[in-house]
Amino acid sequence: xxxxxxxxxxxxxxxxxxxxxxxxxxxxxxxxxxxxxxxxxxxxxxxxxxxxxxxxxxxxxxxxxxxxxxxxxxxxxxxxxxxxxxxxxxxxxxxxxxxxxxxxxxxxxxxxxxxxxxxxxxxxxxxxxxxxxxxxxxxxxxxxxxxxxxxxxxxxxxxxxxxxxxxx
Numbered sequence: 001x002x003x004x005x006x007x008x009x010x011x012x013x014x015x016x017x018x019x020x021x022x023x024x025x026x027x028x029x030x031x032x033x034x035x036x037x038x039x040x041x042x043x044x045x046x047x048x049x050x051x052x053x054x055x056x057x058x059x060x061x062x063x064x065x066x067x068x069x070x071x072x073x074x075x076x077x078x079x080x081x082x083x084x085x086x087x088x089x090x091x092x093x094x095x096x097x098x099x100x101x102x103x104x105x106x107x108x109x110x111x112x113x114x115x116x117x118x119x120x121x122x123x124x125x126x127x128x129x130x131x132x133x134x135x136x137x138x139x140x141x142x143x144x145x146x147x148x149x150x151x152x153x154x155x156x157x158x159x160x161x162x163x164x165x166x167x168x
Contacts, residue, residue, distance in 0.1 A: 010114035011126045013093045014079045018116030022079075026072045033065045075115065088161050091134045093126055098158040106157065111135075130154070 014022070036058055043055035085092045096110045109124040111131045117123045124131050133143040137156055145152045 008127075011093075012078050012080050012113070013082050013126060014113040014115055015094055016081055016083050018113060019076075019079060019081050022072060022076055022115060026069065026076070029065055029069050029072070033062070033069070036062050036065060079113070079115065085161060089138055089159065091137050091156070091159055094161055095134075096160040096162060097134060097156060099154040100157050102153045110162075 040055065040058040040062060043052055043058055046052055046055070049055050082093045085094065091097055091111065093111055093113070096108065098106055098108045100106050109122055109131075110120075111126050111134070112120075112123045114125045114127055117125055126132075126135075130143070130145050133145060134154075134156070137143065139156050139159060142153060142155045145154070
């Protein structure tokens, strides 16, 4: 196996809604773990474990659940919940940014933490190259992202924030 440099840690920022979702996920993982442990015990009681598909499957599932629980228990205390920004005329964490591409197409993204992106097509990690270029910029600023062999230019059309301040 070839040695690989460890991945850089993602930024420790999360929205209040994202943090609540992680808490819900952790709680449901503990409940699921109880169910899987019960099923694993029943499968183990059936005898020969080497050819017991149910036992092998439950062991694998339990490892995956335990791995995710361990990750969340380590990651969640490190996270900083961002529920407001001082100057909403600039792009910071949590901004909903409307951008215009070179071809005139408008796209809209919300800049969020890596821990809350699950299947959200309109979310962008704060660690992504485009988000890093956008941070600190304001309306009408332009940024250029190198994509493969070409450059993609974006112009910031609008910046909004959707933070319920008393939501933490």
